[in-house]
Amino acid sequence: MTPEELTAILEDFRLRAHENKIVLKMLKDWTRNIHVTATDLDARTWTMVIDNGRIVRVALEAVEPRDIHIQALVVALAGIFRGELNPAKEFAKGNLKFIGSNKDEMRLDAIIQYLWE
Amino acid sequence: MGLRRSLRLRTLVAASAGLALASSVYPASISAAQAAGGRLVWLAIAVAGLLCVMASANFAELSSMYPTAGGVQVYVRQAFGERLAVTVSLLYVFLAWAAGAAEAYVFASVLERVFAATGIPLLSSIPVAVWVLLVISFFFFINLRGVETAGRTQDVLTYFMFFLIFAVSAYALFAAATRGLPLGGGGGGLGTGGVAAPSGGVAGFVQGVAYSIYLFIGFEWVTPLAEETTDIKVLPRAMPIAVVLLAVTYAAWTTIMVTFAPVSVLAASPTPHLIFAEALAGPAGLLIVGVVSALATFTSFNAGMMGNSRLVYGMAREGTLPKALSRIHLTYFSPWAALTFMFIIELVLALLLTLTRSFTVAILMAAAIECVIYFLVALVVLRLRRTKPDAERPYRAPGGAVLPAVTAGVFALLSVAVFFPPSPLLVGPFFAVALGLSYVYARFAVPWIRARAGKK
Numbered sequence A: 001m002t003p004e005e006l007t008a009i010l011e012d013f014r015l016r017a018h019e020n021k022i023v024l025k026m027l028k029d030w031t032r033n034i035h036v037t038a039t040d041l042d043a044r045t046w047t048m049v050i051d052n053g054r055i056v057r058v059a060l061e062a063v064e065p066r067d068i069h070i071q072a073l074v075v076a077l078a079g080i081f082r083g084e085l086n087p088a089k090e091f092a093k094g095n096l097k098f099i100g101s102n103k104d105e106m107r108l109d110a111i112i113q114y115l116w117e
Numbered sequence B: 001m002g003l004r005r006s007l008r009l010r011t012l013v014a015a016s017a018g019l020a021l022a023s024s025v026y027p028a029s030i031s032a033a034q035a036a037g038g039r040l041v042w043l044a045i046a047v048a049g050l051l052c053v054m055a056s057a058n059f060a061e062l063s064s065m066y067p068t069a070g071g072v073q074v075y076v077r078q079a080f081g082e083r084l085a086v087t088v089s090l091l092y093v094f095l096a097w098a099a100g101a102a103e104a105y106v107f108a109s110v111l112e113r114v115f116a117a118t119g120i121p122l123l124s125s126i127p128v129a130v131w132v133l134l135v136i137s138f139f140f141f142i143n144l145r146g147v148e149t150a151g152r153t154q155d156v157l158t159y160f161m162f163f164l165i166f167a168v169s170a171y172a173l174f175a176a177a178t179r180g181l182p183l184g185g186g187g188g189g190l191g192t193g194g195v196a197a198p199s200g201g202v203a204g205f206v207q208g209v210a211y212s213i214y215l216f217i218g219f220e221w222v223t224p225l226a227e228e229t230t231d232i233k234v235l236p237r238a239m240p241i242a243v244v245l246l247a248v249t250y251a252a253w254t255t256i257m258v259t260f261a262p263v264s265v266l267a268a269s270p271t272p273h274l275i276f277a278e279a280l281a282g283p284a285g286l287l288i289v290g291v292v293s294a295l296a297t298f299t300s301f302n303a304g305m306m307g308n309s310r311l312v313y314g315m316a317r318e319g320t321l322p323k324a325l326s327r328i329h330l331t332y333f334s335p336w337a338a339l340t341f342m343f344i345i346e347l348v349l350a351l352l353l354t355l356t357r358s359f360t361v362a363i364l365m366a367a368a369i370e371c372v373i374y375f376l377v378a379l380v381v382l383r384l385r386r387t388k389p390d391a392e393r394p395y396r397a398p399g400g401a402v403l404p405a406v407t408a409g410v411f412a413l414l415s416v417a418v419f420f421p422p423s424p425l426l427v428g429p430f431f432a433v434a435l436g437l438s439y440v441y442a443r444f445a446v447p448w449i450r451a452r453a454g455k456k
Helices: A003-019 A021-027 A074-081 A087-092 A102-116 B009-018 B025-036 B041-065 B072-080 B082-118 B128-144 B151-179 B201-216 B219-228 B234-260 B263-267 B272-317 B336-356 B359-387 B402-417 B427-455
Strands: A032-038 A044-051 A054-059 A068-072 A097-099
Touching (some): A003 A044, A032 A074, A074 A087, A087 A102, A087 B072, A087 B272, A102 B272, B025 B201, B025 B272, B025 B359, B041 B201, B041 B219, B072 B359, B082 B272, B082 B336, B082 B359, B082 B427, B128 B272, B201 B234, B201 B402, B219 B234, B272 B336, B336 B359, B359 B402
Parallel strands (some): A032 A068
Antiparallel strands (some): A032 A044
């Protein structure tokens, strides 16, 4: 998988999130920079910039300050953001690393859960 | 609400010791004194501490191999597959229920006794069962609201409690010397003094060590923070430091408890620390130790309920528990379904303990589960060294295969020792039910839940 393909997947995730009323409610008042690092693509990092309840852009760079950091193989990241892989399962297998506050972890997991499941 | 970039040794030590600084530890330490003898209880606690230091080396090796917040279930899955990993996770859930119910009951008893002593109208006449309901409901609601003790506050509270316990112990040692009380002799000022608790010989001492494992409960719960440390070698230092601090603290505290009151009197009460405090310093002592107990329960119960509700939530999310338990509160982003599940079970268990006063059953069952988990983790280290010899291990437990092999053997022995008298008869059957249900669930229910989810 190429970096461009993962960018497209993250961009699609952004658009779908804005079409889902429950997810929009969950995003409300949230401002975070979420770093997404593909450990097998030279640790290349994307940033989902969330500003006041909207995912304003997906940047193919590390936008500071970093609030949340997700690390996995590119295939796992693609699967999770496409709704094909369960992040909790990948986490339990040790294939996914999440660094951030507990509350942010729950909120992001809830967004993925409500968007795809 | 920023990212925790790098956790320091101080914070990791506090996190490792946090769960064990609880109110239910005091009756557990008296059970150890009953088995090992009042004069030898300090040694039983020291030996248990040493064994936990050895177990911590196993956890440290595995967390350096897999620095993930998944913790023990990831290690067990890598070595023995999913079925045993699910079994271990469920054992942790049973451990949380047993320890949580015991903690709620002990703290409710503390509140009842402290308020009864103050004579405040209404508050002084509230029965333990109502305090149990209030305590568990309080922690349920603050967890539901997603209230967390911030890292620095947790640090301050933990070290403040260590300081308070040390300070009271030092004062009590001084008081015992001036009153001419023999250390560990039991009974200063309580009528039946001067007689040390009888020792149960070698078997009793072994049981004292097994019971003392509860005094270090959850020291390994710091391993999920491995990925948040900048230097992977900080964690292997943090766990033994926390265990040694706990060992010194509880060895001193238990010895002075059994110096000021007979073990038989202390063992009959869920609040032996209050009996000791009153014998030491009257109502003022009662109040000070009551505050220590409240702080201890606040930090340990809150962290325990939060950690375990997230464990249940995680298992529901990955399809090993019913999906209904993975519901999240859309305003507070707390796992409300898992929290409610834990709340109901802990409330029922704590009320049962209140009715039967069998709090030692819950405490010793938790000790037995911890012993089994430490035994299993030692086996995981041995197996992974054989099956994945070339895997990167930034930290390796010292002593080759000897340390994990000895740890496995000793904890297997201790887990069995918990079931023999003077342990209550029900400890063994309850433990067997917990282990059996965990395994049967992992063996039969998980595949069924997965198949059902697959069909949908």
